[in-house]
Amino acid sequence: MGLQVNNLTGGYSSVPVIKDETFDVQSGELVSLIGLNGAGKSTTINHVIGLMTPFSGSITVDGIELQQNVRQYKQQLAYIPEMPVLYPELTLREHLDVTMMAYQLDRTTAWKRAHELLRRFRLDNKLDWFPANFSKGMRQKVMIVCAFVTDARLFVIDEPFTGLDPLAIDDLLELITERKRQGAAILMSTHVLDTAEKYCDRFILINDGHINYEGPLAAMQKRYADTGSTLTDIYLAMARDGQHE
Amino acid sequence: MSKIFRQRLTSHITELTKYLKYVFNDFFVIALLFFIGALAFAYGNLLQHLSGGQPWEQGVILLGLVGGLQLGNLATLIQAPDQVFLAPQEFAFPSYLKRAYWYSYALSGCIQLLIWFVLLPFVSLSLGFQSLQLKELLLLMLVLKGGLLDFQVGQLYLARPLTTIARISGAWLLPFGITAVAVLGWPLVSLLLGCGYLAGVLYWSRERSVALNWKWLVRTESRRMQRLYQIFALFTDVPTLPARPRRRRWADSWLRWLQQDQAHLYLNLYFRSFVRNSTESDLYVRVIFLGTIILLCLSNQLMAIIIAWLLIYMTGVQLTPFAGYFRQNSLLQIYPVTGAEQAQNFHQFYVSLIGIEIILFSLATWWGTSSLWSGAVTLAGGLLLLFGLIKTVVRHQLNKNRRETYAD
Numbered sequence: 112m113g114l115q116v117n118n119l120t121g122g123y124s125s126v127p128v129i130k131d132e133t134f135d136v137q138s139g140e141l142v143s144l145i146g147l148n149g150a151g152k153s154t155t156i157n158h159v160i161g162l163m164t165p166f167s168g169s170i171t172v173d174g175i176e177l178q179q180n181v182r183q184y185k186q187q188l189a190y191i192p193e194m195p196v197l198y199p200e201l202t203l204r205e206h207l208d209v210t211m212m213a214y215q216l217d218r219t220t221a222w223k224r225a226h227e228l229l230r231r232f233r234l235d236n237k238l239d240w241f242p243a244n245f246s247k248g249m250r251q252k253v254m255i256v257c258a259f260v261t262d263a264r265l266f267v268i269d270e271p272f273t274g275l276d277p278l279a280i281d282d283l284l285e286l287i288t289e290r291k292r293q294g295a296a297i298l299m300s301t302h303v304l305d306t307a308e309k310y311c312d313r314f315i316l317i318n319d320g321h322i323n324y325e326g327p328l329a330a331m332q333k334r335y336a337d338t339g340s341t342l343t344d345i346y347l348a349m350a351r352d353g354q355h356e
Numbered sequence: 357m358s359k360i361f362r363q364r365l366t367s368h369i370t371e372l373t374k375y376l377k378y379v380f381n382d383f384f385v386i387a388l389l390f391f392i393g394a395l396a397f398a399y400g401n402l403l404q405h406l407s408g409g410q411p412w413e414q415g416v417i418l419l420g421l422v423g424g425l426q427l428g429n430l431a432t433l434i435q436a437p438d439q440v441f442l443a444p445q446e447f448a449f450p451s452y453l454k455r456a457y458w459y460s461y462a463l464s465g466c467i468q469l470l471i472w473f474v475l476l477p478f479v480s481l482s483l484g485f486q487s488l489q490l491k492e493l494l495l496l497m498l499v500l501k502g503g504l505l506d507f508q509v510g511q512l513y514l515a516r517p518l519t520t521i522a523r524i525s526g527a528w529l530l531p532f533g534i535t536a537v538a539v540l541g542w543p544l545v546s547l548l549l550g551c552g553y554l555a556g557v558l559y560w561s562r563e564r565s566v567a568l569n570w571k572w573l574v575r576t577e578s579r580r581m582q583r584l585y586q587i588f589a590l591f592t593d594v595p596t597l598p599a600r601p602r603r604r605r606w607a608d609s610w611l612r613w614l615q616q617d618q619a620h621l622y623l624n625l626y627f628r629s630f631v632r633n634s635t636e637s638d639l640y641v642r643v644i645f646l647g648t649i650i651l652l653c654l655s656n657q658l659m660a661i662i663i664a665w666l667l668i669y670m671t672g673v674q675l676t677p678f679a680g681y682f683r684q685n686s687l688l689q690i691y692p693v694t695g696a697e698q699a700q701n702f703h704q705f706y707v708s709l710i711g712i713e714i715i716l717f718s719l720a721t722w723w724g725t726s727s728l729w730s731g732a733v734t735l736a737g738g739l740l741l742l743f744g745l746i747k748t749v750v751r752h753q754l755n756k757n758r759r760e761t762y763a764d
Contacts, residue, residue, distance in 0.1 A: 160690050185692035196685050198625065200601040200632035212621045213691035241601055257687075 112173040113137045113296030114159065114265050119168035121158050122320075127166060128154045129320040136265070136296040141287060143307040144300040146317035147350055152300040153193070155317065156269050159298065160190050172265050186214060189263035193270040195250035197242035203253055204238040210257045221260055228256040231282050247274040259286055266290065268299040272306065284310055308342035316349060323349060357445060357452035364433040365459060375588040384591070387666065394659070406481045413482040417475060418539045421493075422532045424471035425500055428464025430508040432456045434577045439570035446568055453509055460505055468497040483539065492543040496550045500531050503554040510561025512573050526557070586639055589674055601632040621693050622682075622701035629681060630705070636678060643671050644713055651720035657730045664717040664734045665741060672710055672745040679706075679750065680757040695758040706750060707742065714738035 114136040122128035129151040136142040146152045157163040159170055161177045161184065169176060177184045197206060211221045229235040232252040242250055251274050258266060266287075272280050287297055287310070301307050307314070308328060316324040324331060331345055338348035380388075406413065433456065442449075472494045479485050485493065507526050511518060518526070530553055538546035585594040611631065614624050630636050647667045654660040679702045682688050714735060722731025 160686075162686060162689055181694060182692045185690060188690065190687070190690045192686060196687055198629065198682075198685065200629040201625075202603075205628065208616065209621065209625065212616055212618055212624065213693055215618045215692075239603075241603070243600060 112171075112264075113140065114298060115169075115171045115174075116155075116159070117169045119155070119158060119165050119170060121163055121165040121168070122154060123163075127320065129158070129317075131168070132317075132320075132322050133168075134315050134322060134325050136298045138264070138294045138296050139291055140312045141291050141297045141299065141310060142313045142315060143311040144298060144315050144317065145302075145304070145307065145346060146300075150317045151320040152317055153269065154320075156267055156298070156300060160188060160267055161185065187264040189258040189261045189266050191251075191254045191258045191266070191268045191271055193273060195242075195247070195254045197245075197250055197253060199242055202239050202241055203234060206253060206257055207260060210260055214261045214263075216261065225256065225260045228259055228286075231286070232256055232279060248276055248279065251275055252279060255283055255286070259290065264295055266295055266297045266299075268297065270300055270302065272301065272303050280306070304341075304343040304346055314342065316346065318350070357442075357448040358455055360442075361433065361452050361455040361459075365455075368431075368433050372584075375591075375594065378591045379588060381591070403477055403481060406478070408482050408484065410482070413478070414539050417479055417482065418532070418536055420471065420475055421497060421535050421539075422528070424468060425497065425504060425531055425535075426527070427471075428460065428467045428501070429580050430456065430505050430576075431460045431463070431580060432512075432573060432577045434573050436574050436578070439574060443570070449568060453512070457505055457509055461502060464501050464505065465498055468501050469494070472497055483541065485543070489543045492547050493538055496535070496538055496543065496547045499547065499550040499554050500534065503550070503557045504531065506554065506557045506561055508576070510557065512568060512576075513561065514569055514572070515567070517569070517572055582635060586635060589639075589677075591673075600634075602634055604631055607631045618693060619697060620701060621691070622698045623704055625682060626678070626702060626705040630678065630709075636675075639674065640671060640709065643667055644716060647713075648716055648720045651717055652724045654721075654724045655726075657721075657725045657727055660721045660725050661730055661734050661737065664721050665737050668710065668713055668717065668738045668741050669745070671713055672706075672741065673749060675706060675709060676745070676749045676753045678702075679753045683757060699754045699758070702754060703746065703750070706746070710738075710742050710745070714742065 116132055116134050119132040120127050120130050132151075132155060134142075144152050144155065154163065158165055161181075172184055172187050175184050175187070198209070201209065207222075207225050210216075211218060226235065229238070232255065234249065234252055234256065237245075237249075242253070245253065251271070255271070258268075268287075271283055275283065284306070287299075291297055299307075299311070313325065313327050314331065315322055324334075328342060331342070332340055335345045335348065338345050432453065472490075476490065479490065479493065504527060511523075534546055534549045534553055537549060588594045611624075611627055614620060614627060616624065630640075647664070651660055651664055654663065679699075718731045718735035718738065721734040722728055725731075
C-alpha cells in the first residue's frame with residue numbers, strides 16, 4: 112500500500128507552497144523527491160509526516176489518514192530530518208529507549224536490532240554519550256539508527272547524506288535497500304543526483320510547488336531525450352528551463 | 357566596534373526593562389517592602405546588641421565584603437554568531453571590551469557602594485572605623501572590583517582557560533586576603549595592597565593579550581545571561597539559552613523506577629531532562645533548600661506560612677513553561693504519542709515536584725514555629741495552590757503547547 116498523496120495543496124498560513132500534488136510510494140519502493148531550494152520538497156515532507164495540515168487533498172499511509180487515527184498513522188512512519196534533532200539531556204542509549212517506548216517495540220528484539228545498527232554506524236562504544244559530544248555526522252547517524260530500529264512501513268528521509276562520511280553513506284544506502292526488500296516504502300529528498308539515479312526506483316521532480324515529472328529514469332530519458340541521458344543532465348536542463356520561464 | 361557595543365547595550369537595556377516590569381509587579385513590590393522592612397528591623401536589633409571587636413563580627417564583615425565583590429560580572433553582551441561575523445574585526449576588539457568594562461564597572465561599582473552603605477553602621481560599631489577609614493574601605497572595594505573585572509577581561513585572551521585553582525586564587529583568595537587586612541584594622545595598608553592587586557592584574561592581562569578566546573568569551577557571557585534569565589524566569593517567560601547537560605549518574609537508579617512504555621514516554625523525558633538540565637533542577641533544589649532553612653529558622657507563624665506559600669507559588673510558576681520544553685523537537689511530533697498523554701505525564705511530573713516542596717515546607721514550618729497548626733495550614737494552602745496552578749497556568753501552558761504541536 113505505502114504512501115498515497117492525492118491533490119495535496121498546502122503551505123504556511125494561507126499561502127499555498129505546494130499545489131495539487133499527487134504521487135505515491137508503493138511498498139518496497141524507493142522514491143526520490145528532487146527540486147531546487149524552495150521548490151516545496153520540505154513542505155511536502157512536513158505534510159506527509161503530519162507537521163503541517165493540508166489546505167486540501169489527502170495523504171494516507173497504508174490506507175490510513177492522519178485525522179482518522181493519529182496513533183496508527185504515526186506508528187507506521189519513521190522520519191530522518193535534514194538537521195538532526197536530539198534531546199540535549201538524553202544519552203544515545205536513552206534516545207533508543209525513547210524510540211522503543213514511543214513505537215511500543217519489543218525491547219529484546221529492538222535492542223538486538225539497535226546493536227547491529229550501532230555497530231554498522233560505529234556508534235556502539237558511544238552509548239552513554241550526550242548529543243553535545245557528537246559531531247554533526249554522528250548526530251545524523253543517531254537519527255538514522257533511531258529511525259531504522261522501528262518497524263515503520265514508511266520511511267521519510269530528508270537530505271540524508273549531508274554531513275555523513277562516505278562509509279556511512281554507503282551503509283545507509285545498504286540499509287535502505289534492505290528495508291525496501293522487506294517491503295517498506297521510502298520517500299527520500301536529495302540533491303545528490305548521482306546516488307539517487309543509482310538507487311531510486313522512481314523520481315518526483317518538484318518545481319515551484321508543482322510536480323513537473325513523476326516516473327522511473329527510463330521513461331524520463333525517453334521523454335527528455337534531447338537534454339541528456341543522466342538524471343543530472345535531465346534535471347539541470349529542466350531546472351534551467353524552469354528558471355527561464 | 358564601540359558603535360556595536362552601544363547598539364547592543366541599548367537593546368540589552370530595553371530587554372532588561374521589559375523583564376524588570378514583570379519582576380517588580382505590584383504583589384512583588386509589596387512583598388519586597390515587607391521583606392526589606394523586616395530585614396531592616398532585624399538588622400537594627402542586631403546593631404543594638406553588638407559588643408564590637410568580636411571575631412564573628414569581623415568574619416561577617418569580611419564575608420559580606422568579599423561575597424559582595426563577586427556580584428556584577430563583566431557584561432560583554434557577546435552573542436554566539438559574533439565568533440563568525442565579528443572575528444574579522446578582532447583587532448578592534450579592545451575598544452569594544454573597554455566599553456563593556458566601564459559599563460560593567462558602573463553597575464558593579466553601584467553594588468559595592470550599596471553593600472558598603474548597608475555595612476557602614478556594622479563596621480563603625482564593630483571595628484570602630486572613623487570617617488577616613490570608612491572612605492578608605494569604600495575605595496578599597498572599588499579598586500578590588502576594578503581588579504576583578506580586569507581579571508575577567510584578561511581571561512578572555514587566554515588560549516587555555518585558567519585552572520580552577522588559579523581562578524579561585526585570583527578572584528577569591530587574593531581579594532579575601534587583602535580585605536582581611538582592612539578588617540583587621542589597617543584599611544590604608546589594605547588599600548595600597550588593593551592598588552597593587554589592580555596593577556598586577558593589569559600587567560598580567562596586557563602581557564597575555566594575543567588572540568581572543570572566542571569560545572570562552574561566548575561561554576562566559578551565555579552563562580551570565582542564563583543567570584539573569586533564571587531570575588526573570590521566576591516571574592515571566594524568558595528565552596532559554598542552551599545549557600550543557602550534566603550526566604548525574606546517581607539519579608539513574610531513581611529514574612529507573614519510571615515505567616518504560618508508550619503511555620509514560622513524556623514522564624521519562626520530563627524527569628530525565630529536568631534532572632540533567634542544571635538550569636531547571638538547580639533552581640528548584642536551591643529554592644527547596646533555602647526555603648526549608650528559612651522556614652526552620654522562622655518562629656513567626658504568619659510570616660512562615662506566607663513565605664512557604666509564596667515560594668510554592670513561585671516554584672509552580674517557574675516549572676510551568678517546562679511543559680513546552682520539547683516543543684521544538686520535531687521527532688516528538690512524529691512519534692505516535694498524543695497530546696493528552698503528554699498533558700497527563702506533565703501533571704504527574706508537576707505534582708511530584710511541587711508535592712515534595714509542599715511536604716518539606718509544611719514540615720519545616722511545623723518545626724520552625726513549633727506549631728502543628730501552622731504546618732497543617734501550610735500543607736492545606738499549598739495543596740490548594742497546587743490545584744489552582746494546575747487549573748490555571750498549567751492548563752493554559754498545556755493548551756498552548758497542544759495547539760502548537762499536535763494534530764489530535
